[in-house]
Amino acid sequence: MTADASYDHIIIGGGAMGSATAWQLARAGRSVLLIERFAQLHAHGASHGASRNFNIAYTEPDYLDLVAEAGYLWRALEAETDTRVLDLVGLVNHGAGEPEHHDELLHQHGFSATTLTPHEAQERWPGIRFDTRVTYTPDGGRLNPDRAIPALQAAAVRHDAEFRYDTAVRAIEVAADGQTVRVSTDDATYSAPSLVVTAGAWAHPLLDGLVALPPLRVTQEQPAHFALTAAGAADGAAALVGVDEATQALWPGFNHLAAAGDHRTDWWYSDVYGMLTPGEGVKAGWHGTGPVVDPDHRSYQPEPRQLAALQRYVREWLPGADPDRLVPVSCTYTTTPDEDFVVDRRGPIVVGAGFSGHGFKFTPAVGRMLADHALNADARPMPRFALSRFGL
Structure with a gap:
């Protein structure tokens, strides 16, 4: 096994939410490593394809505020990368x-x-x-994931984030003092004061014994x-x-x-x-x-x-x-059981999970929230997205 390398933040899962989090953390000047089990763009999860509804027609104020923020951040990503990802076709x-x-x-x-x-x-x-x-x-309108995710990743890399594709995580270990996380792959072990897990359908097996999650269907x-x-x-x-x-x-x-x-x-x-x-x-x-x-x-x-x-x-x-x-x-x-997201922190581990088929439009705003938790252990989650709502 190669020598350990240390970062300010490690992210597991290089789909939409993980890539957006890497962008936010890297542009804040933090050292970031993102580890993705599959290729850079793959069709095994929820972040592929050329179209998603940019559906702003929510009735819950939390979601309306969040989608407004997401729209602003999608435009910021477009300006930074010269990539068109959002078409306001209504x-x-x-x-x-x-x-x-x-x-x-x-x-x-x-x-x-x-x-x-x-x-x-x-x-x-x-x-x-x-x-x-x-x-x-x-x-409202249409988003293009096949453009948006590479744009998020390119923007993160411009701010010196590192990505490891085709790399499976074999073990996650939290130090006894709760201040450091070690992530092991087949080739190396990496450490950081915070770990962000945005692994979609693989969240439960990755976090088993580390963070109690609600049932994820x-x-x-x-x-x-x-x-x-x-x-x-x-x-x-x-x-x-x-x-x-x-x-x-x-x-x-x-x-x-x-x-x-x-x-x-x-x-x-x-x-x-x-x-x-x-x-x-x-x-x-x-x-x-x-x-x-x-x-x-x-x-x-x-x-x-x-x-x-x-x-x-x-x-x-x-x-x-x-x-x-x-x-x-x-x-x-x-x-999730209530179809609202999980965006919260337990110890040094930040979790973004359970986006319930309607999360993609919010991607850059969710990345901002996950980055906030990674940067500040005392950041309070939105009640709608807190793990505590499940009694966990």
Whole structure:
């Protein structure tokens, strides 16, 4: 084993949250080592692909404030790296579960929003079918993880952070005085006064015996990209994908929200989210309904009934997409019992976990919070994200 090396901070997990934390800590002048089990960009977790909704249409003030901060930090990352990661193509919320006066709540938190009738919305976005009032905000849009994560990593490296890819962590040991953490790989042992763990579906096995975590349910989700139909392309002609600006204007991000307890269990599994992914088609998916999996033994194949139900959804609600021309996507959700995140510290170990399928939009703000905990052992967590809410 090679000689030990010491850093101010070690991070385990080089997906979105770990890379954002490395950026924040490195730009604060700290020495940082990030260790990632897989390659720099991989498809084994939750941080891959070319599109995520930048969904600002929350109703909880904590999340609205956090997504506003995230938007500012995404723009700061773009300026620092000259990389475009956020496209404000707008966002529409519709369905029986869309709360009244949602636009007024968004206004209170500094976002633009308006309410449209189904007819008004249909005229503007013919690729989506509406049967309820629609909340539209131009401040929502689409993020590109395949650009964003390398940009976060490049920004961190510019501030002298070090990354080790294809490197598995074999052991984590906290010194008897609780002041130092030692992390061992096959080739070396590293030490630091603080360790940040952002390992997604692998958080529990890594932290077993070190930090008590709530139950984290790991599921394999299966959204899909659907080809455009004539109703979904600006020129009126069917196309596999439309990437021109006129076609993109026809496709805001969207959330179709059922009333509480009103999911049609014979085929309607959950609320539906989606957006246009330039070059790939219209992405649509159920939220958090995939089968529970071991992240090390996944099939990467869609669950047939849920995929068939998703095709039925597209057939009935997305006239701009072809339900029979699709490419399934496989990713994981790691979900807490209440679907809120874990962002907290125990001793010298900081944990970011359980982002429950809706964390990516918040990435740079979560990185800021994790960095705050790593820099200050006395930093208080947001109550919504504290481990103490689970009695841990």
